[in-house]
Amino acid sequence: MTDESSDTDGETAGSEADTTPAAATLDREELRDSQRAALEELLFRLADDEFVHAERATEWQIYAPTLESDLALANIAQDEFGHARLWYDLLQELGYTEAECIWERPAAEWTHSTLVELPFPEGGWGNAVVRGYLYDTAEQIRLEALVDTSYAPLADRVGKALSEEEYHREHAGNWLERLAGEPESHDRLQTAVDELFPHALSLFTPGEHEAEIVANGFRRATLDELRTEWLDTVVPRLESLGFDVPAVEGVSLDTEGDNRVPLDTEGDDGVGDDDEVSDDDGITDTETVPRPDVRGRDGTHTDVWAELYEEFTHTYHEIQPEEPATLTSEEV
């Protein structure tokens, strides 16, 4: 917890404020407790997003539609695991072990966006393409806001991750255009946009230390600003390819002027509103879809998360380092 301003709306945007530390001027030893908590929040979100996104991407390695794509997805997953390691490393320098960061961390403490944990529907290559596009675009915007971070060990690593992300966006963007042009695949992509877009918004849901993250120059823009930039990028692109971007309850796609809605106002539980959400695929322009009631960022997740978590921690627990390994055949 911070003992300072508990403003959680991120409106302390003034990254030009005189008191904000300059780029790469803070190191581990100089962190106050409140700064450290803010930095950990930022790093866990970065790392968890990459790790879980990679876990899902690996599922494509035997199903992608071309051998080239098999390799591409394998490479992208490898990069994302590599980036997760970049950020978990920094947490380990702050005193955590790898097991505490990943293998023994309770499922309810993971703070990735719900976008990256969703399973792929059968034959859902379009889902993988749309997800990659939405995620990698957000990733670039987020990393660019970290280039001049005040935290020196983070500043050292951002450029490397940014340059390795370029190819991911290219890959997703190329497939997006390719599939958008054919009616049948266009429909599948539209289904994926409808499903994923509301979850992608949770990429920008602020955590309890958001104000502190910006005030200390750990990130040079608020999540609100990042979301605006992301919306201004992905919405026109999707629309230019003939997709409808769903209207999500409480979220305005109008990112300018008085119509814009601040992000994630507290307590918008979305319950009791009068929107009629069609049960099938019949979302029209005038309807809004409800905001998913789990955000990921606060540890609340969709129902599929428990299973995914169980899967990727299974082997770790099976070969508990301190206990002798047991062959399956020895088990009763």
Add this chain to the structure above:
Amino acid sequence: MPTNAPMSGEACAYTEYDEGESPEDYPKTGRDAEGVEAEVWAALREVEDPEMPVSIVDLGLIYGVDVDSETGTAAIRMTLTYSGCPARDMLVNDVTCAAETVPAVTDAEVRLQYSPEWNVNMVTEQGREALREFGLSV
């Protein structure tokens, strides 16, 4: 198994071999090092990349060597060609062990550093020759 197919470019699947400029003062080769630090550089030169028969010093992966003459601790800064390198732990271990073979070094610590970003122009001339012999066009 060797084939007659030409090897043009990429041995390590996702390492970029064709982009970038060498930042000023890089690669670091330890040429001007003296005393124990020179000995550490010489020891590190023996460590090869796990995928190619090239010294990691010639690949330009070592960014700095500092030895505390009082404690005998060697602090080594190094980078990786890409962040998802699966040989990281092995390389860090090899580098640590190599540095500790120097008699005056009691303890070696490796710290990974990612700025400046490594690129192929940070490979030394000697490293390029070794890569060409291996079959890469650089």
